Amino acid sequence: MLRFVGKRLFEGIFVLIGISIMLFIIARIIPGDPARMSLGPRAPQFAVDELRKEMHLDKSLPVQYLYWIKGVLQGDFGKSINTKRPVSTDIKEFLPATLELVLFSGIFLIILSILLGLLAAKYRDTLVDNMIRGLSYIGIAIPAFALAILLLLLFGYVWQVIPVLGRLSSGVAAPIHITGLFAFDSLITGNFTTFFDTLGHLILPALALATGPLFQEARLLRASLVDNMGKEYISVATGYGLPSRVIMTRYLLRPSFIPVVPVMGMDLASLMGNAFLVEKIFNWPGISRYGMNALLNKDLNAISAVFLVFGAIFLLVNIIVDIIVASLDPRIRLGAKS
Amino acid sequence: MNEHLLDIRNLKTWYRTYQGYAQVVDGVNLTIDAGKKIGIVGESGCGKTTTMKSVLRVLDERKAYLPEGEILFKNQNILKMRETELQQIRRKNISMISQEPSAALNPVFTVGQQIFDVISYSKQDDTAKNKKELTDIAIKAIRDVFIPDPERILECYPHQLSGGMKQRICIAMALVTPRELLIADEPGTALDVTIQDQIHRLLRALVDEKQTALIMITHSLGVVRELVDQIYVMYAGNIVEVATTNELFKNPLHPYTRGLMDCVPRLSGGGISAGIYGYVPDYVHPTPGCRFSPRCPYVKEICRVQKPLMLEVSEGHTVACFRYTDSFTEQHRQEESIGERA
Numbered sequence: 001m002l003r004f005v006g007k008r009l010f011e012g013i014f015v016l017i018g019i020s021i022m023l024f025i026i027a028r029i030i031p032g033d034p035a036r037m038s039l040g041p042r043a044p045q046f047a048v049d050e051l052r053k054e055m056h057l058d059k060s061l062p063v064q065y066l067y068w069i070k071g072v073l074q075g076d077f078g079k080s081i082n083t084k085r086p087v088s089t090d091i092k093e094f095l096p097a098t099l100e101l102v103l104f105s106g107i108f109l110i111i112l113s114i115l116l117g118l119l120a121a122k123y124r125d126t127l128v129d130n131m132i133r134g135l136s137y138i139g140i141a142i143p144a145f146a147l148a149i150l151l152l153l154l155f156g157y158v159w160q161v162i163p164v165l166g167r168l169s170s171g172v173a174a175p176i177h178i179t180g181l182f183a184f185d186s187l188i189t190g191n192f193t194t195f196f197d198t199l200g201h202l203i204l205p206a207l208a209l210a211t212g213p214l215f216q217e218a219r220l221l222r223a224s225l226v227d228n229m230g231k232e233y234i235s236v237a238t239g240y241g242l243p244s245r246v247i248m249t250r251y252l253l254r255p256s257f258i259p260v261v262p263v264m265g266m267d268l269a270s271l272m273g274n275a276f277l278v279e280k281i282f283n284w285p286g287i288s289r290y291g292m293n294a295l296l297n298k299d300l301n302a303i304s305a306v307f308l309v310f311g312a313i314f315l316l317v318n319i320i321v322d323i324i325v326a327s328l329d330p331r332i333r334l335g336a337k338s
Numbered sequence: 339m340n341e342h343l344l345d346i347r348n349l350k351t352w353y354r355t356y357q358g359y360a361q362v363v364d365g366v367n368l369t370i371d372a373g374k375k376i377g378i379v380g381e382s383g384c385g386k387t388t389t390m391k392s393v394l395r396v397l398d399e400r401k402a403y404l405p406e407g408e409i410l411f412k413n414q415n416i417l418k419m420r421e422t423e424l425q426q427i428r429r430k431n432i433s434m435i436s437q438e439p440s441a442a443l444n445p446v447f448t449v450g451q452q453i454f455d456v457i458s459y460s461k462q463d464d465t466a467k468n469k470k471e472l473t474d475i476a477i478k479a480i481r482d483v484f485i486p487d488p489e490r491i492l493e494c495y496p497h498q499l500s501g502g503m504k505q506r507i508c509i510a511m512a513l514v515t516p517r518e519l520l521i522a523d524e525p526g527t528a529l530d531v532t533i534q535d536q537i538h539r540l541l542r543a544l545v546d547e548k549q550t551a552l553i554m555i556t557h558s559l560g561v562v563r564e565l566v567d568q569i570y571v572m573y574a575g576n577i578v579e580v581a582t583t584n585e586l587f588k589n590p591l592h593p594y595t596r597g598l599m600d601c602v603p604r605l606s607g608g609g610i611s612a613g614i615y616g617y618v619p620d621y622v623h624p625t626p627g628c629r630f631s632p633r634c635p636y637v638k639e640i641c642r643v644q645k646p647l648m649l650e651v652s653e654g655h656t657v658a659c660f661r662y663t664d665s666f667t668e669q670h671r672q673e674e675s676i677g678e679r680a
């Protein structure tokens with residue numbers, strides 16, 4: 001297992017290097033002089049030349065890449081044109097907000113999809129199954145941003161039961177910075193006012209973000225469960241008088257999860273990138289929104305940094321997925337022939 | 339009244355399909371006494387597995403429908419049993435070896451975990467909780483089916499075993515705790531002939547030793563000849579002939595049985611076996627008469643419209659065919675013999 005993880009991490013490094021080269025090239029072939037862009041049209045030419053030298057733009061591309069990657073490794077992504085701050089400062093501020101949102105979304109996604117999938121499979125072809133199916137079609141069809149607006153209007157304005165917009169209500173102090181995840185930081189420092197307030201702010205955007213993939217996963221799990229129910233080993237286990245509870249939770253659930261986990265992992269990682277509209281709507285100071293703004297403003301340093309961070313997270317999720325699948329499926333863990 | 343171990347009476351098992359009910363098992367009668375060995379022979383698709391899965395009630399209830407029949411195990415109707423009683427029968431009295439050993443084991447659990455589950459639900463006493471005792475019982479069962487290094491096998495996952503080993507594990511699992519009846523569904527069919535032969539001898543030795551009654555299912559008459567005392571010949575969901583093994587081979591009566599005999603490879607030569615023309619019929623729209631009539635070389639008008647009943651032609655030898663009833667006139671018989679000579 002350890003060797004397996006080590007191997008995947010090692011491979012991951014190469015993928016990241018690949019991504020970084022690609023990002024670098026894209027950033028450099030986009031027309032426009034970054035030095036000129038950052039100084040503005042009215043800056044004198046000698047100042048621009050000076051900056052070009054400082055940014056190593058006068059060197060060859062491979063040398064430029066090495067300078068850039070050296071900076072990146074030290075956490076220096078350069079300055080953002082938009083915020084006029086070092087990109088690394090921005091990332092430190094915005095990344096935890098999105099991570100927290102996605103983690104909460106992930107909790108909704110995992111718990112609800114398993115619950116719905118199990119229910120639908122257990123009561124397949126009955127009213128329960130049909131209702132979940134109907135609900136799923138709606139959940140999958142409705143875009144996250146539309147749902148976000150709907151939730152915002154209903155709960156935030158019509159009924160005003162849940163606080164909306166931002167991560168905290170005005171007047172509630174941010175918790176001491178430990179991880180940057182407000183719910184986590186406030187909980188372990190015993191700051192319950194902040195904890196419940198930020199929890200309230202999290203629910204709606206997390207739900208809006210999770211809904212689509214949640215129903216997709218529920219359908220997938222149901223299909224996998226129903227498929228495995230027809231397998232001979234289930235009939236055999238039944239024939240030996242094993243209780244249906246044991247068959248359902250042990251003999252059936254584990255093999256049925258195997259095809260679902262990779263899709264779930266990828267959907268979870270995709271939430272990072274897909275979050276920008278929901279962040280925009282809920283005024284959530286997240287990195288997805290930051291990245292989208294960077295794209296719209298050709299803020300190259302910020303774009304590179306955001307993509308690199310997303311890439312790294314994708315890889316990490318991928319490795320975690322592989323570990324879970326390998327622990328579920330001995331054929332993968334022990335290397336089956338087919 | 340003589341109590342049979344298992345007494346299947348007029349069993350009908352249908353499947354729901356989009357075209358309508360597939361009336362697969364069509365009034366099967368079968369009995370087996372304690373410690374006896376019988377064979378059920380019929381080509382694939384004739385409903386052997388369906389019949390036996392009906393006995394353990396492991397067919398998907400959404401798909402299978404049993405409109406008629408009784409399955410008496412020691413005079414208790416399995417089809418009417420409550421879940422708890424049924425579970426006791428499955429855990430302690432009857433076990434079944436699946437036709438597909440490769441699919442019968444759960445791919446994500448070790449052989450040991452799966453055998454332990456079977457033992458602990460079968461025992462339901464302190465053994466069930468004692469890992470050491472479970473292991474001992476499992477190891478003995480695996481040794482009984484001649485797999486070397488049982489300790490290691492317990493730690494293996496199914497994909498790490500060969501087909502022959504999986505088949506043996508399935509047998510070990512079925513006999514890991516004492517049973518009164520073992521149903522073996524075409525054991526070894528998925529394997530090559532030499533291994534199949536070993537598996538059959540192994541099964542026979544095990545049931546003899548443990549005095550377990552055996553229902554041996556196969557699609558080939560030659561296979562059961564050495565193994566069982568009595569043979570049920572099945573065609574398209576009907577039992578068409580029942581006789582002791584010797585009697586059946588000496589004096590096969592039903593045209594289908596004779597066709598099966600021709601399929602048995604004969605070492606003495608005699609040319610290419612004739613086999614039987616055609617294939618198992620459509621179960622959704624079965625003929626009202628004898629289900630074999632579309633393929634029968636001796637078919638007469640009555641065969642197409644009326645079902646032949648089981649008729650005892652000699653002590654312990656019954657056949658369902660109009661050729662052996664009185665209504666099948668002498669004239670027909672003569673016509674037929676002329677036809678045969680021609």
Ligand SMILES: Nc1ncnc2c1ncn2[C@@H]1O[C@H](COP(=O)(O)OP(=O)(O)O)[C@@H](O)[C@H]1O
Binds near residue numbers: 355383385
């Ligand atoms: N779940 C099912 N739904 C519909 N038809 C089925 C189902 N299972 C088996 N059958 C049909 O029942 C017939 C008998 O199958 P089976 O009992 O497996 O025969 P055998 O074991 O003698 O080969 C076949 O024609 C098969 O197609």
Ligand SMILES: [Mg+2]
Binds near residue numbers: 383387437523524
């Ligand atoms: Mg079969």
